[in-house]
Amino acid sequence: MVTSVPPSESEFYRANGYLLVRGLFTPDECDFWATYFTDMVERGGDGWAEGGVDPNHTDPLKRYPRLLQPHRGDEVAFKFMIDQRIREYLTSFYDREPLAVQTMVYFKPPGARGQALHQDNRYLKAEPGTCMAAWLALEDIDEENGCLEVLPGTQDMPMICPSVSDTSQSFTTDMIKLPTIEPLKLIMNKGDMLFFNGSLVHGSGPNNSRDRFRRIMVGHYIEGRAEEVAHYYEPVFRMDGTLVEGFTFTDNGGGPCGHPVLQDGKLTFDMSGRIGDLSGPH
Numbered sequence: 001m002v003t004s005v006p007p008s009e010s011e012f013y014r015a016n017g018y019l020l021v022r023g024l025f026t027p028d029e030c031d032f033w034a035t036y037f038t039d040m041v042e043r044g045g046d047g048w049a050e051g052g053v054d055p056n057h058t059d060p061l062k063r064y065p066r067l068l069q070p071h072r073g074d075e076v077a078f079k080f081m082i083d084q085r086i087r088e089y090l091t092s093f094y095d096r097e098p099l100a101v102q103t104m105v106y107f108k109p110p111g112a113r114g115q116a117l118h119q120d121n122r123y124l125k126a127e128p129g130t131c132m133a134a135w136l137a138l139e140d141i142d143e144e145n146g147c148l149e150v151l152p153g154t155q156d157m158p159m160i161c162p163s164v165s166d167t168s169q170s171f172t173t174d175m176i177k178l179p180t181i182e183p184l185k186l187i188m189n190k191g192d193m194l195f196f197n198g199s200l201v202h203g204s205g206p207n208n209s210r211d212r213f214r215r216i217m218v219g220h221y222i223e224g225r226a227e228e229v230a231h232y233y234e235p236v237f238r239m240d241g242t243l244v245e246g247f248t249f250t251d252n253g254g255g256p257c258g259h260p261v262l263q264d265g266k267l268t269f270d271m272s273g274r275i276g277d278l279s280g281p282h
């Protein structure tokens with residue numbers, strides 16, 4: 001496939017493990033997806049809402065839970081996952097087409113908790129290589145409504161053993177704590193896309209706004225050279241939309257992880273940890 005991605009952008013991704021592309025999608029496309037998936041969750045989620053929808057719950061995330069894997073039955077989500085622009089960018093990073101394994105839609109209404117810092121390949125377990133995310137802002141996103149935060153410099157780190165999160169701030173319970181790295185908060189406009197790799201530590205804070213949702217769509221991919229991925233991510237698709245037959249799915253058993261150790265001001269890892277068993281989304 002001929003790619004129109006400027007080489008400086010793919011070089012930035014390879015060096016930093018992330019790349020922010022401004023205006024990759026139009027405001028009209030974002031408005032369409034925001035309305036389409038909000039309608040979906042408000043009518044009960046069509047089977048894709050994590051834990052089901054409870055419209056009267058006091059927790060905003062029970063009223064607007066994430067949609068998980070809607071591409072497995074919904075054409076709109078499937079088309080987003082294999083969008084040509086995403087395909088070109090991801091292909092340019094490793095000079096090879098990736099494989100598509102996941103879609104998610106987050107609503108994060110006012111008052112909703114965020115998601116504590118984590119690494120995606122802890123969950124996807126793509127091997128060899130890693131996974132990649134294509135995270136699209138469906139509206140303007142800043143610190144107030146819970147922007148994404150990344151820890152620069154973590155893109156080549158091993159899987160790090162998580163500690164327990166503060167569940168008043170995060171709806172997930174794992175949290176990576178690194179003593180030395182300040183989070184980079186990514187202020188994004190509607191239509192901007194962030195690509196990032198499976199080692200880059202990232203997460204988001206709560207939505208502290210009074211009346212602004214923070215809707216995003218994300219696709220997850222694995223490198224084209226990957227030979228296995230965790231069971232939850234079955235089935236695997238090529239970026240032309242065809243199904244990959246005979247892929248190997250791992251049983252989600254734990255692999256090694258590193259405990260952060262500061263030695264003379266330098267961050268290293270004691271790799272004696274084991275990631276616990278996990279199944280399901282991250």
Ligand SMILES: O=C(O)CCC(=O)C(=O)O
Pocket residue numbers: 106114115120133135148202203204216218
């Ligand atoms: O949107 C968020 O707050 C977190 C998303 C995320 O962690 C991911 O897509 O891997």
